[in-house]
Amino acid sequence: MSAIVKLVAQRLALGLLLLLAVSVLIFAGTQILPGDVAQSILGQSATPTALANLREELGLNDPAWLRYLRWLGGVLTGDLGTALSNGQDISEAIGRRLGNTLFLAFWAAAVAVPLAITLGLVAVRYRNRWPDRLISGLTLASISLPEFFIGYVLIFFFGVKLRWFPSVATVYDGMSLWEKLNAIALPVTVLTLVVLAHMMRMTRAAILNVMQSAYIETAELKGLGQFRVIFRHAFPNAIAPIVNVVMINLAYLVVGVVVVEVIFVYPGMGQYLVDHVAKRDVPVVQATGLIFAAVYIGLNLVADIVAIVSNPRLRHPK
Amino acid sequence: MTKELEYYGKKVARGLMDRRAFMGRAAALGVSAPLAGTILAGAVQAAGPVRGGTLKAGMQGGESTNSLDPATWASDVPISFGRTWGETMVEVGPTGEIEFRIAESVEASPDARTWTFRIREGVEFHNGKTVTPDDVVKTLQRHSDENSKSGALGIVKGIEDMKADGQYVVLTLDSPNADLPYLLADYHLMIQPGGGFEAPDAGIGTGPYRVAENQPGVRHVGTRFENYWDAGNRGFADTVEITVVNDATARLAALQSGQVNMINRVEPKVVNLIKRVPGVTVRNVSGRGHYVFIMHVNTPPFDNNHLRLALKLAINRQEMVDKILQGYGSVGNDFPINASYPLFPDDIPQREYDPEKAAFHYRKSGHSGSILLRTSDVAFPGAVDAAQLYQQHAKAAGIDIEVKREPGDGYWSEVWNKKPFSASYWSGRPVQDQMYSTAYLSTAEWNDTKFFRPDFDKIIIAARAELDPVKRKALYREAALMVRDEGGLILPMFNDFIDATGPKVGGWVPDGNGGMMNDKALIKCWLEA
Numbered sequence: 001m002s003a004i005v006k007l008v009a010q011r012l013a014l015g016l017l018l019l020l021a022v023s024v025l026i027f028a029g030t031q032i033l034p035g036d037v038a039q040s041i042l043g044q045s046a047t048p049t050a051l052a053n054l055r056e057e058l059g060l061n062d063p064a065w066l067r068y069l070r071w072l073g074g075v076l077t078g079d080l081g082t083a084l085s086n087g088q089d090i091s092e093a094i095g096r097r098l099g100n101t102l103f104l105a106f107w108a109a110a111v112a113v114p115l116a117i118t119l120g121l122v123a124v125r126y127r128n129r130w131p132d133r134l135i136s137g138l139t140l141a142s143i144s145l146p147e148f149f150i151g152y153v154l155i156f157f158f159g160v161k162l163r164w165f166p167s168v169a170t171v172y173d174g175m176s177l178w179e180k181l182n183a184i185a186l187p188v189t190v191l192t193l194v195v196l197a198h199m200m201r202m203t204r205a206a207i208l209n210v211m212q213s214a215y216i217e218t219a220e221l222k223g224l225g226q227f228r229v230i231f232r233h234a235f236p237n238a239i240a241p242i243v244n245v246v247m248i249n250l251a252y253l254v255v256g257v258v259v260v261e262v263i264f265v266y267p268g269m270g271q272y273l274v275d276h277v278a279k280r281d282v283p284v285v286q287a288t289g290l291i292f293a294a295v296y297i298g299l300n301l302v303a304d305i306v307a308i309v310s311n312p313r314l315r316h317p318k
Numbered sequence: 319m320t321k322e323l324e325y326y327g328k329k330v331a332r333g334l335m336d337r338r339a340f341m342g343r344a345a346a347l348g349v350s351a352p353l354a355g356t357i358l359a360g361a362v363q364a365a366g367p368v369r370g371g372t373l374k375a376g377m378q379g380g381e382s383t384n385s386l387d388p389a390t391w392a393s394d395v396p397i398s399f400g401r402t403w404g405e406t407m408v409e410v411g412p413t414g415e416i417e418f419r420i421a422e423s424v425e426a427s428p429d430a431r432t433w434t435f436r437i438r439e440g441v442e443f444h445n446g447k448t449v450t451p452d453d454v455v456k457t458l459q460r461h462s463d464e465n466s467k468s469g470a471l472g473i474v475k476g477i478e479d480m481k482a483d484g485q486y487v488v489l490t491l492d493s494p495n496a497d498l499p500y501l502l503a504d505y506h507l508m509i510q511p512g513g514g515f516e517a518p519d520a521g522i523g524t525g526p527y528r529v530a531e532n533q534p535g536v537r538h539v540g541t542r543f544e545n546y547w548d549a550g551n552r553g554f555a556d557t558v559e560i561t562v563v564n565d566a567t568a569r570l571a572a573l574q575s576g577q578v579n580m581i582n583r584v585e586p587k588v589v590n591l592i593k594r595v596p597g598v599t600v601r602n603v604s605g606r607g608h609y610v611f612i613m614h615v616n617t618p619p620f621d622n623n624h625l626r627l628a629l630k631l632a633i634n635r636q637e638m639v640d641k642i643l644q645g646y647g648s649v650g651n652d653f654p655i656n657a658s659y660p661l662f663p664d665d666i667p668q669r670e671y672d673p674e675k676a677a678f679h680y681r682k683s684g685h686s687g688s689i690l691l692r693t694s695d696v697a698f699p700g701a702v703d704a705a706q707l708y709q710q711h712a713k714a715a716g717i718d719i720e721v722k723r724e725p726g727d728g729y730w731s732e733v734w735n736k737k738p739f740s741a742s743y744w745s746g747r748p749v750q751d752q753m754y755s756t757a758y759l760s761t762a763e764w765n766d767t768k769f770f771r772p773d774f775d776k777i778i779i780a781a782r783a784e785l786d787p788v789k790r791k792a793l794y795r796e797a798a799l800m801v802r803d804e805g806g807l808i809l810p811m812f813n814d815f816i817d818a819t820g821p822k823v824g825g826w827v828p829d830g831n832g833g834m835m836n837d838k839a840l841i842k843c844w845l846e847a
Contacts, residue, residue: 085383086390086534087519093382096533152567160574167571168376168578170537170561265563265572267536275382275535278727 004315008305015301022293023075027068029289030282071286080287085279090287094272098291100171101268104184105253108191113246116196120203120242121235125226127208136204139197151190151263158186169264187264191257195249202245206238213237240307247303254299255292367825371845373555375834376569376578380562382535387518388508389461389468394582395562397505398837399538402558403444404508404523407435407454407487408499410748410836412829414660416499419548420449420509420524421487430494430783435487442545443511444522444529451482456513458489461506466518470506472756472763494783496790500749505837526553526841537561540840554825554844570818573598579823579845582834584816585699586644597821602646602814603828606658606746606753609642609698609813610650611691611708613806614768617738623804624683630669630808631676632712638810641707642700646816650809653798654744654753658830661750661787663795666802676715688718692733696726697741704810705741735766742766743813748831750794754778758801767806774800822846 055061059070074081080090119139123132142150159167165185175183210216211234219229258270269288276284308314380395388404391397407421418424421435441449458480461468468474479490491498508523521529526549527540538560546553561578563569569581570588574595584592584600592598613620613629620626635649648656651668693705702723709719724733724740734742747753756762759778760770774797781793801807815833819826825843829835835842 083383086385088385088534097382155568155571160571163575166577167568167575168561168563172531172533172537262565263568265561265565265568267533271535272382279381279383281383 004309007308007315011301011304011308015297018297019290019294022297023072023290024068026286026289026293027064027071030286031064075287075290081283083276083281083284085276085281085284090284094269094284094287094291097267097269097272100266101254101257101270103171103180104187104191104257104266104268105250107181107184108188108195108253109250111188112192112195112249113199115192116199116246117203117242119196120200120207121227121230123200123204124207124211124230124234127204132204135200139200142193143197147190147194148259148263150193151186151260154186154189155263167264169266171267184264184266187260187266190260190264191253195252199242199245199249203238203242206241207234210234210237236310239310243306243310244303247299251296251299254295367554367844368847369554369556369844371555372557372559373823373840373843373845374559374561374578374580375840376561376563376572376581377834378562378564378566378569378583380535380538380560380564384534385519386521386529386532387514388506388510389466389470389518391506392469394833394837395538395560396534398834398840399532399540399560400505400508400523401525401837402527402540402840403521403525403529403543404510405525406503406505406507407509408503410500410503410831412827412831412835414658414748414831416503420454424499426496426498426785428785430496430498430785431491433489433491433498435489437485437487438547439485441524441547443524444543445511447511449509449524451485451487453511453513454487454509455480455482456515457507457509458513460510460513460515460518468506470504473501473504473752474507493779495751496782496785497749497751501752503748527558530557535562552841555840558840560840573818573820576820578820580817580819580834580839580843582817584818586642586646586816589644589646589816592818599819599823599826600816601819601826601828602816603830604648604656604658604812605815605830605832606656607744607813607815608650608654608656608746608809609701609704609741609743609811610654611705611739611741611808611810612767613808614738615804615806616768616770619683619685619689620738620806622683622685624679625685626806627803628676628678628680628683628715628717629689629712631672631679632715632717633708633808633810634671634711635669635810636671637711638704638707642704643811643813646814647811650811652802652805652807652809654746654757654801654807654809655750655794655798656812658746659750659753661791661794663791663798666795666798669802671711673711673715676712676717680715680717688720689739690720690722691739691741692722692724692737693741694724694726694729694733696729697734698743698813701741708810735764745832750797751778751782754797758797758805769801769805771800771804819843 059067078091080094082088083090083093119135123135126132155167158164166183167186169183169187171180171183207230216229216234219233257268258274260266261268261270273285273288276288375398377395377398379393381393384393384396388400391400405419407419408424409417409419411417420438420441422438423436425434426432437449437451437454443449458474458477460466461470462474462477464471476491476493476495477489478492481488489498495501510518511522514520521532524547526543526546528543530541531537531539540558542553542556561572563572563581566583566585570584570592572578573581589600593600613626615621615626630652639645639647639649649668650656651666655662657664691705691708693701695702705721709721712719733740744757747756755778757764757766758769758774759765760772760775777793777797781790781797784790784793817834822845823843824846826839827835827842829838
């Protein structure tokens with residue numbers, strides 16, 4: 001058991017180190033962006049004195065490494081600074097947006113992951129017969145269509161024609177959970193359709209791979225039912241690759257859904273980031289970049305750990 | 319016959335005719351009394367505003383970087399929301415006249431340099447304080463400070479002295495300006511308690527709604543302010559709500575599914591489709607906004623007036639209006655003023671598409687080779703298509719235009735006002751002086767055609783001080799001709815503002831000053847029962 005704890009601790013430390021490296025990259029990246037921050041805040045009509053004053057105020061005259069350390073110190077103590085464009089506290093603004101993004105991602109995952117795995121299992125059970133072909137065909141078709149197209153089609157039928165769900169998915173404080181779920185029904189459906197195929201195909205492939213093993217043949221020869229063989233005997237050995245692909249898709253649901261946010265008017269992180277990039281609001285871009293990186297690294301960490309724990313050969317390396 | 323009766327019904331509703339007289343007319347027209355009663359009820363209901371409900375707008379033009387500080391406003395959502403909670407001294411009404419709000423009257427000295435505004439008594443801020451002339455002066459002071467970064471800086475920096483005097487505010491200008499009230503109607507100049515020095519983004523004003531929720535780039539909500547001074551004319555809904563919907567298709571869907579009552583910026587190419595949707599009303603109004611191609615007159619080859627004339631003659635304006643605006647607009651005449659402006663010089667001949675004449679001037683200019691025109695999706699809706707259309711028009715005159723599509727991000731900082739030939743737009747200003755002062759005076763920051771002409775500047779400054787409308791109109795005619803025949807502006811079209819409302823929205827009045835009834839739709843419209 002202690003071996004696992006040690007492994008997890010090792011992975012965690014590696015993840016943190018990686019995050020630190022990413023923070024350097026983000027900081028360096030925003031430094032080499034064209035244009036001067038003070039200039040972009042004050043606009044074209046800025047006088048040289050006003051520019052000099054603002055540079056002093058923002059500490060832009062200090063060397064880059066000092067500004068980096070100052071920024072890192074702020075981040076570690078939970079202070080992400082204030083937005084240049086409207087003077088709002090970044091932690092507070094991001095907190096709300098991140099909450100919304102996680103809310104949408106959670107419900108999309110809650111629908112998509114079980115559905116994908118179940119469909120994968122069914123596809124294996126009926127492999128190369130019509131249910132398998134139907135499932136593969138439909139999910140591959142849905143992943144092949146651009147997400148904005150699926151979004152518009154759903155809005156047209158379910159929002160405008162049938163009026164089952166609202167086409168504008170804005171959620172805000174004061175809405176009950178039920179109202180919120182109703183509001184995000186369409187974006188959740190789009191995201192589910194977008195991530196389903198990848199996870200389903202991976203589940204199918206991973207289990208089929210295991211199904212070639214001798215012990216599966218033994219299980220079948222013992223006369224066990226097909227589903228029981230797949231679920232109890234093949235699935236546990238296929239967990240590692242499945243978790244990997246699930247985590248990649250979860251990360252996508254958190255960091256990559258700006259298009260869905262825009263067409264459904266959902267107040268998430270993506271739109272927030274895009275707005276601030278357009279205004280060259282560097283502190284916000286840095287903070288958002290760091291959060292996205294942390295989500296990505298964190299989810300991959302979970303995938304690694306699950307893979308190790310589920311595989312005795314990795315758990316007890318020789 | 320019922321048409322006639324409806325007309326009388328409206329008269330009754332407005333109090334111009336009494337009910338008994340109406341019934342008499344109805345009988346004379348041979349209409350039974352019950353039917354006449356129904357017609358009358360309908361007319362009265364349609365005439366009067368209805369109080370209550372939540373009026374919702376889905377709007378483009380909001381970003382998460384928006385603030386409640388009026389000095390920072392530049393896009394539709396903060397301005398529209400700002401008008402629900404704040405008010406300016408005066409406003410420009412739908413037909414271009416001055417409407418008095420926080421100020422109740424104004425008097426100018428004969429030389430148009432000293433202006434005395436009487437401040438309305440008993441107007442209350444949302445924090446319970448009463449508006450004083452001092453608040454008005456402080457507000458103007460805040461916007462005239464270079465460090466405030468106010469969008470109204472250019473407007474108020476010409477005020478040399480401002481002081482409160484009893485119930486009056488006295489403004490002295492550094493040079494005469496007959497248009498001062500129009501300038502003070504600028505949406506940045508919302509009167510704030512103490513001028514907003516302490517908390518510029520507190521959202522405390524004198525408007526019909528209090529700020530209830532402010533989530534920049536997402537959603538803004540206002541609830542009725544009970545002590546609003548002009549409750550009889552504005553602020554009919556109990557609650558107003560703006561949802562930021564920047565995607566055009568999502569905006570239309572929100573209107574069609576009834577999630578919002580009104581939307582702004584309907585794209586011309588879909589107008590004819592949504593006209594057929596039951597319950598949806600398209601609200602278009604011709605305005606002062608225009609789409610342009612601009613040449614820097616100080617940069618070769620555009621420093622040659624023959625070349626400029628050739629390029630101006632080589633564009634088919636009507637086709638631009640038909641294809642780019644789908645007919646929702648009007649042709650331009652290479653000066654930035656149209657009939658929506660007071661004192662419009664209406665006798666200047668329309669410049670037509672004339673490839674032969676263009677070819678003649680092109681030969682005279684001695685230019686050869688292609689001319690690079692930069693365009694982008696953000697320059698104006700359809701700017702890339704418009705540039706390509708222009709390229710085809712010019713080809714007929716033997717002029718080779720090379721179209722370069724620039725990325726939208728950075729277009730306004732790297733291309734517009736920097737590169738010698740590009741596509742752009744202007745949203746227009748309430749008066750001619752302001753339009754010319756913003757973009758054609760030698761000293762203007764945004765002189766995007768690099769039109770540096772002391773003789774032109776003199777005309778504009780003289781017109782500013784001229785209180786006689788006939789003389790003023792003659793001066794503006796001269797200025798317009800200079801820009802048209804010698805400037806660097808190619809102005810193919812003035813665009814309409816196109817908004818749309820769902821069923822039950824009452825009180826919509828076309829206002830050519832801007833989209834969404836000049837951003838006042840939420841405070842002037844109501845929800846019919």
